[in-house]
Amino acid sequence: MKQDIKELCKSLRLAYIADVYEQIPFETPEQYLYGLLQEEIRLREKARAILPIGLKNCVIVFGKL
Numbered sequence: 562m563k564q565d566i567k568e569l570c571k572s573l574r575l576a577y578i579a580d581v582y583e584q585i586p587f588e589t590p591e592q593y594l595y596g597l598l599q600e601e602i603r604l605r606e607k608a609r610a611i612l613p614i615g616l617k618n619c620v621i622v623f624g625k626l
Contacts (some may be wrong), residue, residue: 578602 563579570579581600587593 575601576608577601 567579586595
């Protein structure tokens, strides 16, 4: 099942959910989903923040082509 979840996350481009879904505390399904998606966003922002400055500039330049 874990491998299936990883494959689904990869298909949906959810880079971090497969690594953290078991760590999310919750009492309701809505709370779980909200916490899970919040963690995905937090980890994406963290990864974006640690990109080297030069790489950020390359992404911006190539993004405009």
